[in-house]
Amino acid sequence: xxxxxxxxxxxxxxxxxxxxxxxxxxxxxxxxxxxxxxxxxxxxxxxxxxxxxxxxxxxxxxxxxxxxxxxxxxxxxxxxxxxxxxxxxxxxxxxxxxxxxxxxxxxxxxxxxxxxxxxxxxxxxxxxxxxxxxxxxxxxxxxxxxxxxxxxxxxxxxxxxxxxxxxxxxxxxxxxxxxxxxxxxxxxxxxxxxxxxxxxxxxxxxxxxxxxxxxxxxxxxxxxxxxxxxxxxxxxxxxxxxxxxxxxxxxxxxxxxxxxxxxxxxxxxxxxxxxxxxxxxxxxxxxxxxxxxxxxxxxxxxxxxxxxxxxxxxxxxxxxxxxxxxxxxxx
Amino acid sequence: xxxxxxxxxxxxxxxxxxxxxxxxxxxxxxxxxxxxxxxxxxxxxxxxxxxxxxxxxxxxxxxxxxxxxxxxxxxxxxxxxxxxxxxxxxxxxxxxxxxxxxxxxxxxxxxxxxxxxxxxxxxxxxxxxxxxxxxxxxxxxxxxxxxxxxxxxxxxxxxxxxxxxxxxxxxxxxxxxxxxxxxxxxxxxxxxxxxxxxxxxxxxxxxxxxxxxxxxxxxxxxxxxxxxxxxxxxxxxxxxxxxxxxxxxxxxxxxxxxxxxxxxxxxxxxxxxxxxxxxxxxxxxxxxxxxx
Numbered sequence: 001x002x003x004x005x006x007x008x009x010x011x012x013x014x015x016x017x018x019x020x021x022x023x024x025x026x027x028x029x030x031x032x033x034x035x036x037x038x039x040x041x042x043x044x045x046x047x048x049x050x051x052x053x054x055x056x057x058x059x060x061x062x063x064x065x066x067x068x069x070x071x072x073x074x075x076x077x078x079x080x081x082x083x084x085x086x087x088x089x090x091x092x093x094x095x096x097x098x099x100x101x102x103x104x105x106x107x108x109x110x111x112x113x114x115x116x117x118x119x120x121x122x123x124x125x126x127x128x129x130x131x132x133x134x135x136x137x138x139x140x141x142x143x144x145x146x147x148x149x150x151x152x153x154x155x156x157x158x159x160x161x162x163x164x165x166x167x168x169x170x171x172x173x174x175x176x177x178x179x180x181x182x183x184x185x186x187x188x189x190x191x192x193x194x195x196x197x198x199x200x201x202x203x204x205x206x207x208x209x210x211x212x213x214x215x216x217x218x219x220x221x222x223x224x225x226x227x228x229x230x231x232x233x234x235x236x237x238x239x240x241x242x243x244x245x246x247x248x249x250x251x252x253x254x255x256x257x258x259x260x261x262x263x264x265x266x267x268x269x270x271x272x273x274x275x276x277x278x279x280x281x282x283x284x285x286x287x288x289x290x291x292x293x294x295x296x297x298x299x300x301x302x303x304x305x306x307x308x309x310x311x312x313x314x315x316x317x318x319x320x321x322x323x324x325x326x327x328x329x330x331x
Numbered sequence: 332x333x334x335x336x337x338x339x340x341x342x343x344x345x346x347x348x349x350x351x352x353x354x355x356x357x358x359x360x361x362x363x364x365x366x367x368x369x370x371x372x373x374x375x376x377x378x379x380x381x382x383x384x385x386x387x388x389x390x391x392x393x394x395x396x397x398x399x400x401x402x403x404x405x406x407x408x409x410x411x412x413x414x415x416x417x418x419x420x421x422x423x424x425x426x427x428x429x430x431x432x433x434x435x436x437x438x439x440x441x442x443x444x445x446x447x448x449x450x451x452x453x454x455x456x457x458x459x460x461x462x463x464x465x466x467x468x469x470x471x472x473x474x475x476x477x478x479x480x481x482x483x484x485x486x487x488x489x490x491x492x493x494x495x496x497x498x499x500x501x502x503x504x505x506x507x508x509x510x511x512x513x514x515x516x517x518x519x520x521x522x523x524x525x526x527x528x529x530x531x532x533x534x535x536x537x538x539x540x541x542x543x544x545x546x547x548x549x550x551x552x553x554x555x556x557x558x559x560x561x562x563x564x565x566x567x568x569x570x571x572x573x574x575x576x577x578x579x580x581x582x583x584x585x586x587x588x589x590x591x592x593x594x595x596x597x598x599x600x601x602x603x604x605x606x607x608x609x610x611x612x613x614x615x616x617x618x619x620x621x622x623x
Contacts, residue, residue: 026458034474146607150600152550154557155592158572158581166582260460267465271554275576285466289473289558301470304463312461 012320020313027305031298032077036070086302087295091287096299100281104303106176107280110196111269114203115258121204122211123254127247129212130219141212149209153268157202157275164198171198174277199276203268214257218250225249252319259315263308348612355608361601365594368416376410380566390584400586402571403578411566412590418567419549419598422483426548427541429487434494435530435537441495442502443525453499459492468551472560479562486551494540498533505532539609546602553595568595 068076080087086096129141165173172178176195183191222228223246231241266282273282281300288297349355368375377398384405391401399408441452468485475481505511511528519527555561556569557576568591575587611617 023458023461027462030462034470146603147600150546150603151596152553152557152599154554155572155595158576158588159592162582162585162588263461263463264465266463267554270465270469271557274558285469286558289469289560292473294473297470297473301463301466304466308461308463 009320013317016313016316016320020309023309024306027302027309028078028081029074031302031305032074035294035298036073086299089293089296089299091291091293091296096295099296100284100299100303103279103281103284106278107269107273107282109192110199110203110273110278110280111265113196114200114207114268115265117200118204118207119211119254119258122208123215123251125208126212126215127219127242127250130216130223130250131242131246133216133220133223138216142216145209145212147209148205149213151206152271153202153206154271154275156205157199157272160198160202161275171195174275176279196278199272199278202275203265203272206268207265210257210261211254215250215254218253219246222246222250255315255319259312259319262311266304266308345612348618349605349608352608352612354604355612358601358604358606358608361597362605365416365420365598365601368413369420372413372417376407376413378407378410380406380410380414382406390580390587392584393586399590400584402574402584402587403580408571408587408590411571412568412594415566415568415571415591415594416598418479418562418565419552419595422479422486422552423545423549423598423602426483426486426490427544429483430490430544430548431494431537431541433487434491434540435498435533437491438495438498439502439525439530439533442499443506443521443529449499452495456492456495456499459489460496462489464489465551465554468555469558469560472555477560477562479565482552482555482560482562483548485555486548490544490547490551494537494544497536497540501533501536502529505529535613539606539613542602542606542609546599546606549595549599549602 084097086100088094089096089099092099125141129138132138161173164171172195174195177183177188177191178195181191228241228245231245232238236245269280270282270285272278273280274286277283281303284296285300287293288300350359384401384407386405388397388401388405390403391397391405393400397407397409399412401407402411437452437456441449441456467489471485471488472481475485506524506529511524514524514528552561552567553569553572556567557572559573559577561567561570561573563570571591572588575581575584575591581588
């Protein structure tokens, strides 16, 4: 039995991993094609000067490999990628991989902090709302969540920026640290946390609403089940019924949502990082758009798309282990 | 004729129920306000929203001359807000139409035919739903170039899978119903079954999806325009925020920031309230509770 289960789980994990690899390959194809459907000649766009001769243009085409047929270009592109080469950023004149890599830690710090706080807060509030379904508290939480969920993160960010940074000056205007402060150790962490507060808060407000809505409906669904009535009938304390019987089962859809949501969550990160000049990968998207830096834009898109796939794979695997109803591999 | 009357009657009933729903009522009022602004924009806007002003018109605070003040080029904020409503509504409505029609068609084909066709379509839908939406829209908008129609195209490309997915699962259950079976027995062809028997039963779901898609599209347009990917020939609320943010004088001119943010939130909240009401009204429990 034990061995069979382990084999099943391994089979499940392998199947999921293969699906993820296929998805990533499809993403690479999309990423390749997007820039080939663009109207116009990219070399002509780069060298708008009419004095550039036809021969020089041809040389440039050869240099970028766009004189070859599409299939040949695709092979070249995949070869380049396999070496971790994403091209040179027009704007920074450095390899795209390098530009992106140095932005990743800041984004991870922001996203993970926001996500953890939002999930804990959202699940707690949503569980309360679902449990106290129909009360004034529930109506308040529901209305607040719907409203927060409707406000675009960048709009919320601008409001927070104006009120708390400009007018009240409680928080910094942007960036990740006080420039040339010379802070070290704990002082530095405190400084970063202070800078992180507003961008993080604007992401959290949006996430929380969503988690409240989902946990609430999931909780209401679970509380109507027979086993909850049975547990109550056995005389188990209400707090225990909630914690051990209701919440545990209500959390399963929340885990799935986290996976589906990562793709959407990235939108919030791009918006918050842009408004608060947070030096992460999200802000890089904005800079790349403003500077019309296509290789960089393509690189960041790839980073985000692949992260979403990997995060989903991770969540699928977790789900296979925690949901007792899924007999993984027993298909 | 009888069928048409019955349809009109049920539409009327549906609308009555929406108005009876508190959230629905508030939503309809908010949307109606913006719709009025969009329709009567030339009469409500005091000046041409694109007209730049003289030096003394730059960054004016609200006054009787400029009701909501002016921006850094001396353009009248009130007129920009009024005309901006047209962009948001047009993009919301057209995108929702394109998305819902495409999504429904694909969901219908996948659900009806099943087998290989379904498997392939579902795989495509799953793939699209996996992609990070905003980065994909940004990259497409940047490559295609900013224009109203490109924005509509870009938002549609990322939005149709949601509709396709829900329509497919609805079709799966509808196609097993006795009346579809009966129609098949009397010799109805695939097209007749899909569009004559199944589609009419998907219509309420399509309507709910359309409201949701309008909300998303307005949201997406605002973000794209804020990031500088809006149609440069038209004033939109998102692009107002883009220019304000880029100008660096945002803090000194709150009248430039406040109105577009308030307008965006008003319209999105309006449609989400309407969407919640539509979903509520369509559930049997709600109808029972209201004795309908």
